[in-house]
Amino acid sequence: xxxxxxxxxxxxxxxxxxxxxxxxxxxxxxxxxxxxxxxxxxxxxxxxxxxxxxxxxxxxxxxxxxxxxxxxxxxxxxxxxxxxxxxxxxxxxxxxxxxxxxxxxxxxxxxxxxxxxxxxxxxxxxxxxxxxxxxxxxxxxxxxxxxxxxxxxxxxxxxxxxxxxxxxxxxxxxxxxxxxxxxxxxxxxxxxxxxxxxxxxxxxxxxxxxxxxxxxxxxxxxxxxxxxxxxxxxxxxxxxxxxxxxxxxxxxxxxxxxxxx
Amino acid sequence: xxxxxxxxxxxxxxxxxxxxxxxxxxxxxxxxxxxxxxxxxxxxxxxxxxxxxxxxxxxxxxxxxxxxxxxxxxxxxxxxxxxxxxxxxxxxxxxxxxxxxxxxxxxxxxxxxxxxxxxxxxxxxxxxxxxxxxxxxxxxxxxxxxxxxxxxxxxxxxxxxxxxxxxxxxxxxxxxxxxxxxxxxxxxxxxxxxxxxxxxxxxxxxxxxxxxxxxxxxxxxxxxxxxxxxxxxxxxxxxxxxxxxxxxxxxxxxxxxx
Numbered sequence: 363x364x365x366x367x368x369x370x371x372x373x374x375x376x377x378x379x380x381x382x383x384x385x386x387x388x389x390x391x392x393x394x395x396x397x398x399x400x401x402x403x404x405x406x407x408x409x410x411x412x413x414x415x416x417x418x419x420x421x422x423x424x425x426x427x428x429x430x431x432x433x434x435x436x437x438x439x440x441x442x443x444x445x446x447x448x449x450x451x452x453x454x455x456x457x458x459x460x461x462x463x464x465x466x467x468x469x470x471x472x473x474x475x476x477x478x479x480x481x482x483x484x485x486x487x488x489x490x491x492x493x494x495x496x497x498x499x500x501x502x503x504x505x506x507x508x509x510x511x512x513x514x515x516x517x518x519x520x521x522x523x524x525x526x527x528x529x530x531x532x533x534x535x536x537x538x539x540x541x542x543x544x545x546x547x548x549x550x551x552x553x554x555x556x557x558x559x560x561x562x563x564x565x566x567x568x569x570x571x572x573x574x575x576x577x578x579x580x581x582x583x584x585x586x587x588x589x590x591x592x593x594x595x596x597x598x599x600x601x602x603x604x605x606x607x608x609x610x611x612x613x614x615x616x617x618x619x620x621x622x623x
Numbered sequence: 624x625x626x627x628x629x630x631x632x633x634x635x636x637x638x639x640x641x642x643x644x645x646x647x648x649x650x651x652x653x654x655x656x657x658x659x660x661x662x663x664x665x666x667x668x669x670x671x672x673x674x675x676x677x678x679x680x681x682x683x684x685x686x687x688x689x690x691x692x693x694x695x696x697x698x699x700x701x702x703x704x705x706x707x708x709x710x711x712x713x714x715x716x717x718x719x720x721x722x723x724x725x726x727x728x729x730x731x732x733x734x735x736x737x738x739x740x741x742x743x744x745x746x747x748x749x750x751x752x753x754x755x756x757x758x759x760x761x762x763x764x765x766x767x768x769x770x771x772x773x774x775x776x777x778x779x780x781x782x783x784x785x786x787x788x789x790x791x792x793x794x795x796x797x798x799x800x801x802x803x804x805x806x807x808x809x810x811x812x813x814x815x816x817x818x819x820x821x822x823x824x825x826x827x828x829x830x831x832x833x834x835x836x837x838x839x840x841x842x843x844x845x846x847x848x849x850x851x852x853x854x855x856x857x858x859x860x861x862x863x864x865x866x867x868x869x870x871x872x873x874x875x876x877x878x879x880x881x
Contacts (some may be wrong), residue, residue, distance in 0.1 A: 463799070534703060534729065536732075537730035550717065550719075
């Protein structure tokens with residue numbers, strides 16, 4: 363009995379493995395992707411990067427402009443994330459099974475979260491670009507909408523995991539709904555939630571560049587502009603500053619996490 | 624009039640699968656009642672029906688003259704603030720300090736805004752410290768609850784129930800997750816509370832010996848029905864055998880003596 367189960371599992375694993383290989387081969391064939399030829403292209407691409415993406419003195423002269431745009435982008439990401447966090451907290455309290463007021467509210471909040479999460483940020487920026495035009499509000503909104511979806515989901519899980527027992531206890535003392543939320547649910551879930559917000563700020567600074575390219579705002583717009591005018595030295599400088607900014611934010615949030623958890 | 628009266632209480636979570644069947648009993652002020660029975664007998668559900676943490680199916684529960692099932696939101700709040708509750712897993716907010724957790728017991732007396740802002744009076748704070756002192760954990764008042772041992776956390780849970788000035792305390796398996804020493808401490812405290820403050824206690828237990836040692840009266844539940852209700856002294860081995868089914872009763876006793 364036991365042996366047959368093991369054999370069956372082994373057979374299943376083998377079939378799965380074979381399936382993946384066949385699938386890979388098929389998709390390469392359908393999309394006309396040649397593994398060898400793409401490998402062959404790597405040295406050439408490297409050479410191009412090495413010769414074109416070099417920061418020179420002229421590019422460094424643009425640094426103040428770049429820094430200004432970079433800061434604008436960073437602040438926009440932080441603003442979008444924190445404001446989204448406030449809304450997400452509300453939606454998550456409504457959507458979590460532990461703290462749900464009623465089923466209708468819960469369903470609505472989960473639907474809103476799911477909708478905004480499952481449409482990619484890129485799609486949001488393009489949709490919002492049409493309705494709001496090319497300005498920084500569009501970029502802000504694109505990040506905001508995507509963040510609300512993700513954070514609501516994360517907060518719901520945090521609340522469900524953290525608060526079940528104490529919510530029951532406080533309900534039994536006769537505490538009101540908002541007393542329970544503010545004194546049991548929020549304090550218990552707060553570090554986890556702050557951690558998610560920090561994670562989202564990091565992610566959003568990265569996405570902000572892409573959103574900027576699409577909506578013509580912030581550092582992304584600058585990147586796009588110099589890229590299209592083939593001023594690759596500046597493009598390289600912009601990329602480096604973005605990378606440095608992201609690393610800096612990551613270090614900072616690791617620090618903050620250590621303190622609060 | 625008895626403090627608590629349960630009339631023909633029935634409850635089922637799924638139709639056709641009743642958890643409680645026609646449970647009736649009444650509890651006088653100052654009684655120390657143990658509810659015993661095997662897992663799944665409906666002890667927890669019954670206890671939670673008393674303060675409507677679980678909605679009452681059929682039948683009625685009268686607490687202090689009020690029909691618990693018929694209360695609106697505000698009435699239910701009034702009922703609940705007079706009923707303390709102690710849980711198996713303590714159900715504290717682990718990241719908050721001991722004193723904060725104890726003061727949570729006062730929320731029933733406060734407006735939402737006072738509660739949210741954490742406005743407690745001097746008298747309430749003094750009372751909280753007195754209770755902590757009484758249960759021997761005053762030195763931990765400013766520690767976070769997740770730094771305390773199980774027995775200490777349960778004492779915080781008892782303080783939180785006591786600061787409500789309750790007429791009755793419901794304990795759902797208060798010692799099921801504790802070692803024998805802490806269990807004894809907790810049960811002793813519950814007994815002291817019932818004698819000193821005259822607070823009625825209903826304690827769910829699955830240790831028959833503990834129930835017999837501490838309770839004046841025992842209610843035995845089996846498959847949702849009351850199969851024994853009387854003074855602890857009258858709980859003979861035959862009854863325990865009936866409540867638990869013969870084999871289990873022997874095993875339970877062995878476990879306790881270890």
